[in-house]
Amino acid sequence: MTEHPTSKRIAIFGSTGSIGTQALEVVDAIPNTFSVEVLTCNTNDELLVGQALKYNPNIVVISDEKKYNKVKEALSSTDIKVFAGEKALQEVAAMDCYDVMLAAIVGYAGLKPTLEAIKNGKAVALANKETLVIAGDIVMRTAYEKHVPVIPVDSEHSAIFQCLVGEMRNPIEKVILTASGGPFLGRKTNYLVNVKREHALQHPNWSMGAKVSIDSATLMNKGLEMIEAKWLFNLRPDQIEVLIHSQSVIHSMVQFEDGSIKAQIGLPDMKLPIQYALSFPKRIKNNFPRCDFQKLKNLSFEVPDHRTFKNLGLAIEALNKGGNLPCVLNAANEIAVYAFLRNRLGFLEMTDVIEKTMNKVSYIEQPTLDEYYQSDGEARNVAADMIQL
Numbered sequence: 274m275t276e277h278p279t280s281k282r283i284a285i286f287g288s289t290g291s292i293g294t295q296a297l298e299v300v301d302a303i304p305n306t307f308s309v310e311v312l313t314c315n316t317n318d319e320l321l322v323g324q325a326l327k328y329n330p331n332i333v334v335i336s337d338e339k340k341y342n343k344v345k346e347a348l349s350s351t352d353i354k355v356f357a358g359e360k361a362l363q364e365v366a367a368m369d370c371y372d373v374m375l376a377a378i379v380g381y382a383g384l385k386p387t388l389e390a391i392k393n394g395k396a397v398a399l400a401n402k403e404t405l406v407i408a409g410d411i412v413m414r415t416a417y418e419k420h421v422p423v424i425p426v427d428s429e430h431s432a433i434f435q436c437l438v439g440e441m442r443n444p445i446e447k448v449i450l451t452a453s454g455g456p457f458l459g460r461k462t463n464y465l466v467n468v469k470r471e472h473a474l475q476h477p478n479w480s481m482g483a484k485v486s487i488d489s490a491t492l493m494n495k496g497l498e499m500i501e502a503k504w505l506f507n508l509r510p511d512q513i514e515v516l517i518h519s520q521s522v523i524h525s526m527v528q529f530e531d532g533s534i535k536a537q538i539g540l541p542d543m544k545l546p547i548q549y550a551l552s553f554p555k556r557i558k559n560n561f562p563r564c565d566f567q568k569l570k571n572l573s574f575e576v577p578d579h580r581t582f583k584n585l586g587l588a589i590e591a592l593n594k595g596g597n598l599p600c601v602l603n604a605a606n607e608i609a610v611y612a613f614l615r616n617r618l619g620f621l622e623m624t625d626v627i628e629k630t631m632n633k634v635s636y637i638e639q640p641t642l643d644e645y646y647q648s649d650g651e652a653r654n655v656a657a658d659m660i661q662l
């Protein structure tokens with residue numbers, strides 16, 4: 274129990290995932306700062322129950338309704354409220370019992386609860402980049418209208434956000450998003466054609482959930498992050514540059530109109546951007562390991578290999594054309610990654626599925642929210658038919 278009179282009340286949507294569990298490590302590491310009011314997960318009832326017994330939240334939600342009774346039973350000696358199902362996620366997101374949502378669900382499933390939080394005036398610490406890829410215009414417009422801060426958790430965007438503190442009147446010339454390059458940096462198509470899920474899941478610098486690990490291996494992750502950056506920082510596509518920096522020490526950079534470049538630097542550890550997003554505008558003392566410059570042998574930079582990692586080009590096309598194309602790209606990618614993780618699709622075949630889906634679903638220049646939902650559904654069907662899922 275982390276209750277404290279001045280503590281910030283947080284809701285962790287996706288608490289059993291890589292970001293969610295690291296957020297709870299942050300809560301443990303800086304006591305009396307946060308009280309955990311909401312925990313949610315998809316299917317991992319055992320971990321959810323363990324977390325609930327430790328943090329004593331007001332509410333837990335399990336999306337998988339079949340697991341409701343199990344969770345309810347396990348928490349019957351507590352006064353923790355238990356809900357189940359996708360709708361419950363949105364209902365709880367709208368409740369008054371918390372101040373900040375950590376949006377750490379993966380994929381499209383994170384969009385509706387996050388939007389519900391914003392509509393209800395909740396600050397959002399955003400890990401779920403797909404929310405902005407799918408409907409960034411509507412999400413950011415709603416946040417603006419409701420005076421709600423959307424604070425990035427994604428390390429690159431957290432870096433840019435940190436570089437911008439104190440610079441609100443100074444226009445950005447460009448941002449430089451750094452990318453580790455993933456486990457297949459330097460590899461060519463003839464190698465990639467045979468790679469399997471186990472290998473693709475081995476990221477050199479970060480330990481992450483399965484979906485974002487595969488996205489990092491294909492460089493789709495960087496493409497999604499370019500679109501995320503467009504919406505977070507109100508940038509034109511030509512202001513967003515990607516640079517491979519395999520040490521993942523510089524988390525991203527901002528270049529201002531006088532030519533000055535600011536970078537944010539730290540060890541590759543998501544706990545720092547998670548903590549910053551939850552404690553913003555404060556920086557709170559912690560004992561996490563520090564980046565030691567004397568141990569950094571060299572920092573390298575290179576341009577991405579677009580010919581090999583074609584997903585990045587598809588994402589850039591979606592970024593440039595806008596409309597519902599990023600939403601379609603995201604949906605097709607979710608289906609393709611799902612199929613790859615189940616050994617139903619080859620590594621390079623993911624690109625074909627995404628490209629063909631982008632060509633097949635009709636383009637809408639200025640979609641409504643419903644049209645985004647429809648485009649997502651249509652793209653999923655088209656992609657799944659192609660793979661015969």
Ligand code: NAD
Binds near residue numbers: 479
């Ligand atoms: P993960 O797969 O480890 O965890 C996902 C969480 O979402 C789990 O708690 C799961 O129960 C929940 N979830 C999954 N599907 C759901 C559904 N259909 N309905 C409700 N809940 C569902 O993922 P992660 O690596 O923690 O990533 C979460 C988000 O953060 C992603 O959008 C990812 O791109 C982003 N992100 C992650 C990292 C990282 O280091 N892991 C870094 C930057 C950004």
Ligand code: MG
Binds near residue numbers: 427428429498
């Ligand atoms: Mg990132």
